[in-house]
Amino acid sequence: MCTQHHRHSIFCVIPPYVLDEIAQKGTPKQRAAALRTKSVDNTFRALRVASQASRFAPQRSAVPGAVELVQKQRAIYNAAATQNLPGTLVRGEGQGATGDPAVDEAYEGLGATFDFFAKVFDRNSIDDSGLPLDATVHFGQDYNNAFWNSVQMVFGDGDGEIFNRFTIALDIIGHELSHGVTEDESQLQYFNQSGALNESMSDVFGSLIKQFAKNETADKADWLIGDGLLAAGINGVALRSMKDPGSAFNDPLLGQDPQPKHMSKFVHTFEDNGGVHINSGIPNHAFYQVATRLGGYAWEKAGRIWYDALRDPRVKPNTGFRRYARITYDVAGRLFGVGGQEQAAVQQGWAAVGIEL
Structure with a gap:
């Protein structure tokens, strides 16, 4: 994903070399979408999330399972093709399916990730301290990426010609959220x-x-x-x-x-x-x-x-x-x-x- 600092960063699913290939070889529409995506990624990369340092300070439990697991807390927002975050809340914890595939896939993907870390590793959410899991879908126009910005997940819809919607793959959702686990536990430099x-x-x-x-x-x-x-x-x-x-x-x-x-x-x-x-x-x-x-x-x-x-x-x-x-x-x-x-x-x-x- 794309970042320059282990504390204040975004982690994007599409590698920059793939966007570069599209920007060089794609149709005018595809090239424009790739360049817009890179521009947005660069902007978010430069942002600093003021609350992140305290939220993601390392917290290693001395005894596995010592922290009582809390119930999942998920919230899915709809940016409606804008770049406004987080957008409009469209599905909260415990609410039923909306019929919007991106909303419902994001909701289920966040839950599957929470369940995995809780049941397999006795981990209380991404930060091991019950962090609520938020996500925004329908971000931007033809945005060919998804990212974790140390606060929430953000998913583009893809352009339909090269990439499908970015909520479609559970392993991608798990991958992005797992950056938060690494961020919390080891702060591996992104270089x-x-x-x-x-x-x-x-x-x-x-x-x-x-x-x-x-x-x-x-x-x-x-x-x-x-x-x-x-x-x-x-x-x-x-x-x-x-x-x-x-x-x-x-x-x-x-x-x-x-x-x-x-x-x-x-x-x-x-x-x-x-x-x-x-x-x-x-x-x-x-x-x-x-x-x-x-x-x-x-x-x-x-x-x-x-x-x-x-x-x-x-x-x-x-x-x-x-x-x-x-x-x-x-x-x-x-x-x-x-x-x-x-x-x-x-x-x-x-x-x-x-x-x-």
């Missing part, structure tokens, strides 16, 4: 390897949220991020593939999915905050390798290892792939036994992407 790790954490949790909602085991999951988001006629299946980074799309308009899945193909660039959306394919694939080696429900072992590692005090803002890999290895031993199959799977998973522990 170079730490930024790619930040992006990868959201892909991991986004995929797990979808798997949990569908009751899927690791071998049955599609391991795609953004399935259904690409409009008909676009040659691709999703924004990213954790199973096979670099294979999600290959389209004359969008270009070739640039994600590597091995350190030998690591992309050195200053664009995209040092390649945060590109190089996230490497830790993404490492998680896929670990989860499929362990089998069963991916959130039970691999997901627990990744979550506990994220909360480990050894994770610093500039943590890169190798340091985080070593922490996951240590956590696997602490949780499941030193020298066990879990530690072996973690070691093998990271080795598969070129990171030796």
Whole structure:
């Protein structure tokens, strides 16, 4: 997503390199929509949310489950094709479906994300302190993005030619909200390897949220991020593939999915905050390798290892792939036994992407 500071930021689902491709190769209408989207993203990136520092101060509970979980508090707003936030309240907690797919998908997606973190990790909402989950739909005109701005979710409707509505994929909703979890727990800097790790954490949790909602085991999951988001006629299946980074799309308009899945193909660039959306394919694939080696429900072992590692005090803002890999290895031993199959799977998973522990 798109940000420059770990405390005051927005995290957008469409990588800037995709918008750049559209701005260069699209029709006049498509190019205009891409440029408008980039302009809006740049504006929000520059904004500072005054209340965020206190809201997202790290709060690690000493004892799992020590904080009593509260009931979900969801509110969905309609911007009605304007850029006014939050817009008009159209569905509150406990209210029935509205018949507007974007409203109802956002409502259900926020709930599925809350339920996942509550039931799997005993986490009380995104900030572990009962943060209400708010979202705005129908933001802007042909806005080809969705973002988390540390206060709420915002969804565009897409242009219908390249992207469908951005509420359509549960893993995208989970991905964006999970940026708040990383923000709360580790404050990983959004640049170079730490930024790619930040992006990868959201892909991991986004995929797990979808798997949990569908009751899927690791071998049955599609391991795609953004399935259904690409409009008909676009040659691709999703924004990213954790199973096979670099294979999600290959389209004359969008270009070739640039994600590597091995350190030998690591992309050195200053664009995209040092390649945060590109190089996230490497830790993404490492998680896929670990989860499929362990089998069963991916959130039970691999997901627990990744979550506990994220909360480990050894994770610093500039943590890169190798340091985080070593922490996951240590956590696997602490949780499941030193020298066990879990530690072996973690070691093998990271080795598969070129990171030796």
